[in-house]
Amino acid sequence: MNDQTESAVQEDGTDPPLPPGFVRLRRGGPFMAGLGPLYVRRSGSAIVIALRIAAQHTNMRGIAHGGMLATLADGALGIGLTLACEDKVSFVTVNLSTDFVAAAHPGDWVEAHIDIQRIGQRMAFANCYLQVGEERILRASGVFAVMPALTAAQLAGG
Numbered sequence: 001m002n003d004q005t006e007s008a009v010q011e012d013g014t015d016p017p018l019p020p021g022f023v024r025l026r027r028g029g030p031f032m033a034g035l036g037p038l039y040v041r042r043s044g045s046a047i048v049i050a051l052r053i054a055a056q057h058t059n060m061r062g063i064a065h066g067g068m069l070a071t072l073a074d075g076a077l078g079i080g081l082t083l084a085c086e087d088k089v090s091f092v093t094v095n096l097s098t099d100f101v102a103a104a105h106p107g108d109w110v111e112a113h114i115d116i117q118r119i120g121q122r123m124a125f126a127n128c129y130l131q132v133g134e135e136r137i138l139r140a141s142g143v144f145a146v147m148p149a150l151t152a153a154q155l156a157g158g
Contacts, residue, residue: 015052019109022050025079026158032075033158035068040083047083049076050111053104064104069130073098073140076112077126081144084116087155091124091144102137104130110137122146 021041028038035057039050051072059065074096081091104110110130117125124146130138 019050022048025049027079027082028075029158032071032079035072035075038075038079040079042083045084045116047080047114048111049079049114050109053106053108053110055106057104058106062105064108064110066100069100069104069110069138070096070098070140072110073112073128073130073138074142076114077128077140077142078144080112080114080128081116081119081124081126082150085119088149090147090150092147093142094123094145095143097141099139100137101139102132102135104132104137108132120146 018039019041021043022039023041025038025040032038036051036054041048041050049072053064057064057068074093077096078091078093082089110132112128112130115127115129117127119125122145124144125142126144127139127141129136130140
């Protein structure tokens, strides 16, 4: 854990409070749900999706597994695009490029700051930075195919 974060569990056994503006997000389907609770903060057009790193997210070195961070970035980009379009369309990944800059540790609050470049009729382009505090730990760039909107049943399933 680094100096910028609270421990994953407080002394009384409860989870630390969420940073201001974040609410629980129930999106991404069963696979993303397996990562643990996701959270979202929206302010105008800005969308940030976050996750607290737990022991289950780590590799044998005790840091967040790169594949898990790439999964978080991919999911955050797709969810962010869908939220920006108010669920009128959905997206599937065509290409994802990631660059790992620094590590995340158990207890770290990791935020995916999404930057939508363009949403066309067939393709969408977006970037995100995963950050712990002000430190960027991963840069991702994605290309997505624009798909029909998810059904009410699909959305209800998370």
